[in-house]
Amino acid sequence: MSTSTIEMVDPFSFSSAAEVEGGAVIGQTLIELARERDDIVLIAPDVGRGPATTAFIEAFPDRYIDTGIAETNSVSIAAGLAAAGYRPFVFGIGAFLAPKCMEQIRTDIAVNRLPVTMISAWGGLDMGFFGASHHGIEDISILRGTPHLTIASAADDVSMRALMRTAVTEGLPFYIRAPSAGAADVYDTAPRVARGELSMVSQGVDVALVGTGLGTSLCVQAAAVLQESGVSATVVDAVYLKPFDGEAICRLARTVRAVVVVEEHNVRAGLTSLVAEALGRGGVAVPLEGVGLPDGDLAVAVPQRLLARYGLTADAIAAKAIAALGRSRS
């Protein structure tokens, strides 16, 4: 096969170089934090030298620990640093961080209530081209039963920066899903939410679209599609998955005729499940649809093709919303 007859596939399949280079906000925020305080440390298992964190490493070479390809070691080392007074960040690949290190996250960090921030990078389907081993789509379900752990998901860079700063300010065990490489901007300014709160992005009257991470920007786009059909949608960003504000979900659900949840996660064990649980506990009867990834074998391809396959597009979400409204009683 000649390279002249085939064009190399961009594994991330996004259009501009800037999008592929996404994640620089993480390094920039670490630099800001390290300039403000002398206890910031970055730990990365052989993934620190990419665009997300290189700037920090160049600015603070002495505050960077590369553990090599040893994820569990990186999490436990972070726990030791935190117990000794530092505020470490662990930067890891989303497909491996929670699945491989769940026990270190629980036993060393969460149970001991240590101020470690774990950043899941290239999670969801960002690395979908590389196969099932690289799909990072179970982390919410793996971690949500862990006491003392805060789980957050950033819709965009503005939100990511705010979450990283909150994690340091709060000084608690934090797990943050970094924004998806393909996520569009949602916020001009940081969402004003306290730990555990939902962020109201836009208000409507017919249907509530509840997203997290990439799901939030897709909800914003789906709301625009629905608007063209005369359907008014509320868009809510589930910035925090744990603590999760189920009461706010119930209050919201009582104002609309259907709820659609959008997540780049196994749809049987993530945000859709959290919302369903909240509605059940609150006794709110409303049609609920989940748009996410099936609890089964996923196809392997570049992210945009996978997202289209599984209905994580504005048009498919809008269609789900119309269908859910069709099931409502009024």
Next chain:
Amino acid sequence: MSCTGGIRPPPEFLTRPCSIEALRWRAEWIRMETIRQIAGAGLGHYSSVFSAAELLAVLYYRTLRLDPANPQWTGRDKFLLGKGHIGVGLWPILADLGYFPAAWLDDFGQMDAPLTDHPVMRQVPGVDFSSGSLGHNLSVGVGMCLASRFRGGDDRTFVLLGDGELHEGQVWEAAMAASHYKLGNLVAIVDANGSSADGPTSDVMNIEPVAGRFEAFGWRAIEMDGHDVSRIVEVLDDLPDARTAVPTVIVARTLKGKGVSFMEAAPREWHLGFLGPDDRQRAEGEIRSRMR
């Protein structure tokens, strides 16, 4: 220093750092206090404490740089109990040194009591890190040593590992990182009592040569008899300066159940258990005979 449990040391044993004779007495006292606490709880780990009793005595009554009045003092030496199931052997020491009231020992293992089978750092002053899941604490120690390096400190972190714990892969990730980052402030002590749950440790999964394996990972390795108090003192007194570059592992050859004949004869049966009145009397009689 006070003394708990109704067994009083001779007055000359109350000064820290202790003499060799006093340290030998302390090791036996740790065994007695372990039996006493487990009698109250109804269940506990005996034989793994007994293999480490001399190591714990020398560390806490001679080697570790501590300020019990200020448990979070940054410059203290840290001690991590990788083999966390011997928390019951640590509790009398921490109480005796003044980290918490000796009355806590009476409630060891009771629901809602602070002193548990495995140590919990948020519950008990003097516990530098929680443990229970084998294989984590050497990595945690690497993190603590890196923190000390960042600060320019000269404190050490000691991690007491079981030899069965060496089966855990994460131990070797940590060993690799410790030499890579030149952590001469990290001291691993392997309580090589030769016993895992399923049988002799190296029959279950061979770990030998322990010292050679650590040396291959860039560590300085020392073998010693883990019950020979003079030798333990010699080795720990002779540790290189914490600011040097090579981590140290001390392979302490020990006997599981050391000091109680019927436990030495059946160490795995007494890994976790409860002494009935007759057995308790026999065990305490043997230990007490060495405390005179």
